[in-house]
Amino acid sequence: MAFAMQGHEVVLAARRADEVDSINRLGYDVVTKGAIEARLEVRGVHAVIMASPEFNAAFTEADVVYTSVRPDNLPGVAQPIADALVHRITAGVEQPLDIFCCENLKNAGSQLERLIFTNIPSSHARQVQDWIGFNSAISDRIVSGLELDENGRIVITADSTGDVLVDISQTKGDFELLPPFKGIDNFPACIEEKLYVLNCGHAVCAYLGFHKGYTYIHEAMEDESINRAVVGAMLESQQALQNKHGKTLHYAGFINEILASFSNAALGDTVARVGRDPIRKLQADDRLVGPAKLAYRYGIEPKNLIRGCAAAMTYMPKDDPQAEELQTMVEDKGFEKTIAAVSQLQPWNPLSKLVREEIARQAVS
DSSP states (O other): OHHHHTTOOOEEEESOHHHHHHHHHHOEEEEEESSSOEEEEEOSOEEEETTSHHHHHHHHHOSEEEEOSOGGGHHHHHHHHHHHHHHHHHTTOOSOEEEEEESSSTTHHHHHHHHHHTTSOHHHHHHHHHHEEEEEEEEOOOEEEEEEOTTSOEEEEEESOOOEEEEOTTOOSOOOOOTTEEEESSHHHHHHHHIIIIIHHHHHHHHHHHHTTOSBHHHHHTSHHHHHHHHHHHHHHHHHHHHHHSSOOSGGGGHHHHHHHHTOGGGOOBHHHHHOOHHHHTSTTSTTHHHHHHHHHTTOOOHHHHHHHHHHHTOOOSSOHHHHHHHHHHHHHHHHHHHHHHHOOOTTSHHHHHHHHHHHHHHHO
């Protein structure tokens, strides 16, 4: 949307033909929910099917590429992107191209680069290395829904504010970044802060909210106990990050604004959406275990972070394959071995013991 409103020619890629057809005929709308609700009409954009000749042609002409597909889907887009890059090179295009991987992942650009290089023929590897930049980006705008209106037009529901932070430390090309895009030099620290403050609080709210039977994030935030735990977890993370980096980088200065977004009923953001993929979110350097480890390192009691970890370990909604896989692991191996496998917290680790004790406490409360 931001690129289109800035006057850039925008080409979107999708796997489903019906989505491509809808965008090409009708464009799409973005409904922003904040102090003032607005419906923004995005028109004049073009869509193509992923892994098609049109997709390859768009890559050949592109000045910059952004991916935002959720981390688990990165392997699935690596092959089409690799093929498109080969098409660009064989077409004789030597202009540098930057690809920004916009995911809630540390080193997202590097992860996408590794996946793509496994699919690049060795005869073109050097050219890709020289001409293509693989960079990371993150967005702090909450996108809570996507549906079709009565005309078949795609309507996206999103928070009214938010930035897109991009890693500019290793870009290949030369281009101007206009708001809401912001170039960040110390991007690894910034993505860590985003995961450990914003995404951490969101996840704690979702997992605790699930266990109390809430459907929506804003409902869970109205629960005094959950609200205290969310704020507490974010403050524990903030304090740990300040000990590590010596300063507030970006997100920790906006905790009140972040909490306001969580409590925004107009977004209709669901516990199921925010809580999905618990195995990924329980990994050692992700939004729950990562800040708990950092807090413990600096002598900060991670009481609320542990509450979030325990609630995530027992998260079992319907229609979430990772949640089903996690609970199968628990049934087969028990919590001690599951925590070790998923979060790399061995049984002798004090944090593993704290999580297991909290799981037991939550089970009887």
